[in-house]
Amino acid sequence: MLRFILGRLAVLIPTFIGVSIIAFSFIRLLPGDPVMLMSGERVMSPERHAELMNQLGLDRPMYAQYLDYLGGLLTGDFGSSIVTKRPVLDDFMQLFPATLELSLCAIILAVCLGIPAGVLAAVKRGSWIDQTVMGAALVGYSMPIFWWGLLLIIFFSGYLGWTPVSGRISLMYFFPPVTGFMLIDSLLSGQAGAFKSAVSYLILPTIVLATIPLAVIARQTRSAMxxxxxxxxxxxxxxxxxxxxxxxxxHALRNAMIPVITTIGLQVGVLLAGAILTETIFSWPGIGKWMVDSVFKRDYAVVQGGLMLIAGVIMLVNLIVDLLYGFINPRIRH
Amino acid sequence: MSLLEIQNLVVEFQTASGPFRAVDGVSLKVDEGEVLAIVGESGSGKSVSMLAAMGLLPWTAKVTADKLLFNGRDLQAMSDRDRRKIIGKEISMIFQEPVASLNPCFTVGYQIEEVLRVHTDLDRKARWDRAIELFQLVGIPNPEERLGHYPHQMSGGQCQRVMIATALACNPKLLIADEPTTALDVTIQKQILDLLMKLQAEHGMGLIMITHDMGVVAETADRVIVQYKGRKIEEADVLSLFESPKSVYTKALLSALPENAVGGRLPTITEKLTDQQIFEGAVR
Incomplete structure (x- = not known):
């Protein structure tokens, strides 16, 4: 088992280097640079532009910048935001719990509904239950997230008025973050109604984010079963x-879970990508929205660091999935 | 009273091109302590008729019979729940592919203990002791250690021994062995057959041996049923069948044994007989 884990960890090193190259180079392929965007609509003299580029180290050759960046990464330094000057890691750690809370709720919803739905469809193969579940899964999978989110907001928030439109909790409640998870913090705060408010803010983003993983898990479970x-x-x-x-x-589900667990692991990447859209639609203050904002501001350090950290989370989840896979399937363990 | 009595069993499968009749009016009886062999080519409906008796066919199968009695109880009139109390306890079945027939995700010990948990009131310790006893009975060395193994850690022959141990866990009255040696190599085949016959004699069980191997029939059976394309062609005691087969199909089947080959060419049945000749020559 130890050899298996060490083998998996060894694979992470080239993956990590590959991701760092992609994260570093792709943001630089976008036209414009952070200094130009900082100056806004004011005109900046070429001398001042060159001076600022020099201060930020952006006038140095690409490979030198990359090696500096890689050196920083190895010592745990993800750089500082060009815009806010705050360390990327601090911002990430502050915002990540919001994304993690939303993603966890979404994956729990997707697994809790997707697996039973897939099992039921397989057991009742060819029946109206099977056709309904698979039809719904196809619709869910095909639905663009942003459009689905807007539809739900219009119907449940606008028309019925049941759920709030955006944010994490009502402005009536305020308490210092302890864990960063609003559901837990609201409970710890002891304020009456805070938890209920946090749940109501979480419902729509969770449904939107869970839709695609739910459809994929249901379909995969059905076919595996x-x-x-x-x-x-x-x-x-x-x-x-x-x-x-x-x-x-x-007897059947334990064996069918082997491919389903892999699918669930892969969906974590989809969830984090989906979180970017979902957080933007619902103004959810997580890393998705933070990343989108920093791309617009060409905040190189944030985009690079954010991508590396997200990739790190996905690699970690995949490692856990690999270990789980060994746990569920004794043929791999032995 | 027979242990198992089947009269005019018909099994039809719903397929895209209409109903397909896999078993067509088969009748048979097995008594306690008797070994009945059902022999026939692939697709002759031998396994399907026994799976129908066990209630193990998929939902696409339609099973009808004038009589389907086990120990005098009507299996057709029973609820699924009542039938499950008999299946695995009083009637057990072992299958052709022992490795594929054991769940790869659970230890063999768990898979034996499970039957005892469902059908007996034994506590955990007593179930474990019984599992050890069963492993000793079927000749698996180091039972305490082997019970913790997964099927992929065992050989095909050992997996079949585990299947036999599982089938015998509740001392069944009837054991159905569906080609139990086909997937095994020849030396292991002999060991498994000897084991089955020894256990059958010791426990006085009824045994239905489904096979396409005339050698297995000769070695094990008291009585033989020959099937072809879902119909019973002939039924006789084993000596009469080998010495003086009555139906043209049985004669052709015996003459198709490899040891009867003349020259370098193996004889086949289909080049000698048409379906019409086979069914007309059937002795039921």
């Missing part, structure tokens, strides 16, 4: 006189 239900060991389980719930829920 269909394959597994035809296996000999499922027939053996039935020949033992086990109840159908046990045959499906224990």
């Amino acid at each position: 269909l394959e597994v239900l035809g296996e000999d060991y499922v027939r053996t389980a039935r020949s033992k006189g086990l109840a159908p719930l046990r045959v499906v829920g224990v």
